[in-house]
Amino acid sequence: MSDAYEEDEGFFQEEEDFDDEVFENSDLEEEFDADNVVIDDYGFTVEKKRRKAYDVDYKVLSPKDLRVWQNEKIEQLTSIITLTREQALGLYRYFKWNREKLLEMYVDDPERTLHKAGVQQSDEKKHEVAEKEGTCSICFDEGLLPFFSADCNHDFCLSCYQHYLVSRIQEGETMIQCPEEGCSQIISQQSILNLLDEKFHYQFSRLLDRSFVDDSDMFRWCPAPDCPYAIECHVSQSSLNSVVPTVTCLCGKQFCFGCGRDNHQPAICPLVKVWLQKCQDDSETANWIHANTKECPKCSTTIEKNGGCNHMTCKKCKYEYCWVCLGPWSEHGTNWYSCNRYEEKSGSNARDAQTRSRASLERYLHYYNRFANHEQSAKLDHQLYDKTYQRMTQMQVDSNLSWVEVQFLKNAVDTLFDCRQTLKWTYAFAYFLVRNNQTEIFEDNQRDLELAVENLSELCESPTLDKMLSSYKQKVLDRTVYVRSRRDVLLDDTARGLAEGRWEYVVDF
């Protein structure tokens, strides 16, 4: 066994004992059948592993899995060209794990490629620290000093070299160049490890792991704080117009693989970016919407919103109205509900610029208002979680239900939370849609989900009578299942539309 191999093995040793469980979301091809239906702890019927139009294949990888992945790549390479593991690793890092590009360059000129990548060539003597008489051109110390130089022979005193390396590592750099100004020589990984104290070895190897994931398009770190997992997904950046790659980490965090933001289905990443930029640019115009208090449209009493539910009842005059559009609530719980739809007024065809710009602002505010309202409601649902927890505890005291049996309430609030997140993004999506038959279907689905969410939300916030507990539970269970199914219909249709290129936008993404 060669020296290089042994050192390499040391480098790949586990520093921590991470859970090496790999979660695979692939293999979801099978069609729906009775064998795939299971009843979970909370009495829900769940379809196991049924593939949806909005599902993407991905894997959750632990740091150990990532090393295994790198080692496999290295073995593949060393089996076709004569390289040590250290050399193969150095080349891969230089070419950001792009094997095709690496091979192309290497086959063309092996020596030059190794040199450029800062990879030590096997026939060369190792770069070591040597004592000699001279002047360091960084600190201007002179006399008999330990000096070091990389392949380029620009030498500096050992202590300057070490300071330089540590500061570059602390800046997060892994491909560190020679300190000489204008010199692009990469300092080999082995030299870095030789020159640095043990205590920096761990830091440097963590940095290499991080850069391995950051450099490759098929990996992304889970954005949850301190989560050690990375996601492998093969949806490329160029296909983000036709798919919203939503993944769930083992830690429970759900996010978009394409852009790293929180789940923004059904809106595509480029649309999300443009929408958020627009919201930021227009934040002053729209600021008042974030207010948590509004006046009753009938008697002007100030009313504060303290739950996610949009059905408001004025404490003073008892008028029931919608928080979002301030219209009478009686029109909202029914089929002629149209709170989600923007009715184009004649203003959009107007000749004069002022009328046109007012119409376009009105249109934007319609969508922004609803987007912001769901964002706000999702925040208020956090308070609902606390209340729900208290109610679940109380329910156990009042009835003979166990902790597992009262989970149906938490499940309902989870569902509300997910659906508000989806609804929120449906308004950003709708803002950019060209009006046509497809938009009608989309808005029907949006309306059905709005209604279902509103009904469940009201039920969750309403007080329960002890005697009615079992029928209350059944109602919550039924509505939760229904809400989930409405969300599914909406996401399924938009995902299919994206894949088929069915959606037309008012701007180019």
Ligand SMILES: [Zn+2]
């Ligand atoms: Zn020096």
Ligand SMILES: [Zn+2]
């Ligand atoms: Zn140099």
Ligand SMILES: [Zn+2]
């Ligand atoms: Zn995570």
Ligand SMILES: [Zn+2]
């Ligand atoms: Zn995204």
Ligand SMILES: [Zn+2]
């Ligand atoms: Zn009132």
Ligand SMILES: [Zn+2]
């Ligand atoms: Zn309304």
